[in-house]
Amino acid sequence: MSWKSVWKQLGLVALFGLMLSWVVSCSSPSTDRGQQQSGTQEVEFWTMQLQPQFTDYFNQLIATFEQQNPSLKIRWVDVPWADMERKILTAVSAKTAPDVVNLNPNFASQLAQRNAWLDLDDKISAETRQQYLPNIWKASTLNGKSFGIPWYLTTRIAIYNTELFKQAGISTPPATFAELAQVAKQLKEKTGKYAFFTTVVPEDSAEVLESFVQMGVQLVDGEGKAAFNTPQGKAAFQYWVDLYTSNLMPKETLTEGHRYAIDLYQRGDTAILASGAEFLNTIAQNAPTIAQASATAPQVTGETGKKNVAVMNLVIPKDTDVPDAALKFALFVTNDANQLAFAKAANVLPSTVKALQDPYFTSEPANATPVDKARVVSAQQMQSAEVLIPAMKNVKRLQKVVYDNLQAAMLGQKTIDQAMNDAAQAWNRQL
The missing domain is CATH 3.40.190.10 (Periplasmic binding protein-like II)
Known part of the structure; x- marks a missing residue:
């Protein structure tokens, strides 16, 4: 299944009900994956079915981040769409979850109810939050607490x-x-x-x-x-x-x-x-x-x-060994420039205000194709769009x-x- 399947909501697997009851209570010794002998820290990053179409994009993204942050290394793991729910449930329960993971608010909220994700409200400033569309940010909150950072969007x-x-x-x-x-x-x-x-x-x-x-x-x-x-x-x-x-x-x-x-x-x-x-x-x-x-x-x-809007977000497990590094990378992936670049590559919409104001989303080019016209229509909906x-x-x-x-x-x-x-x-x- 390709990235286009973001139009569909993630269904809860039959295994979910059984695993959810012990997903946080069950534990095994935490591994110190974040600490490296070289003095660097490793951040493990999971995405859903974005290889091979966007392999070059993410390799360049990661290389740029590591250049800017020499003490941090990113380990990118792309997980097949159909396997993500099972894999992340198992990893969270065993305390071997990645440090940054790409989910959607609907599924991620199920684990947010079990306090599985890092509470972001004390870690992300109001100024940073205001960079994202307010209705979209709200989609990754539960009981007034923010558990995820918005990434890319699709809409009908x-x-x-x-x-x-x-x-x-x-x-x-x-x-x-x-x-x-x-x-x-x-x-x-x-x-x-x-x-x-x-x-x-x-x-x-x-x-x-x-x-x-x-x-x-x-x-x-x-x-x-x-x-x-x-x-x-x-x-x-x-x-x-x-x-x-x-x-x-x-x-x-x-x-x-x-x-x-x-x-x-x-x-x-x-x-x-x-x-x-x-x-x-x-x-x-x-x-x-x-x-x-x-x-x-x-x-x-x-x-x-x-x-309507379908949101993909990034969440950080609360048991991560490298919370600050994970947050730094998640905010880098979802900043204005990188959201704009990925939206252009993947024909999706960004969740930041500035990226959505780019002429790519606000005006049709000369000799606009039907897809160009549709992109502008889609972007115009974002001011009134929300996860319904x-x-x-x-x-x-x-x-x-x-x-x-x-x-x-x-x-x-x-x-x-x-x-x-x-x-x-x-x-x-x-x-």
């Missing part, structure tokens, strides 16, 4: 088929869910095509659950109990059920995942694809005619105006109980009220 945009819009007499892409429903109806009536595809398969995309937040729904309260069984929550359930029962969403919504959304768009069977800018290259390769007709717009949102699903234990379980009951309502097996309340009760029972 709306890729739309201008030819289908023209056939349906639609001049502008929808900006809100209310407008999306109108566009869906008009497209179906005029062209027989669906406006979009999204999934309510519990194990797949969180896009529908995120839409609840965008519509003003609070998912859980301060104690972690269900807070979505409210008038706003009912309206969100009703919105998706109405679209489905009105045949304005494909039946495969109940059975297929996000990959199917890409397939439908590439075939010209849907007019809007909610996805990352990098998929424009995929569409150009697989469906050049569709790519030629494609344009980009900000992602559809609700009355809150919130936009709060960090919490068993977040995938929350998605499952909501989606299972939403499906039941879509199929007419439950009323809206029953589906919403059953989902809330199911979530509260597992707390």
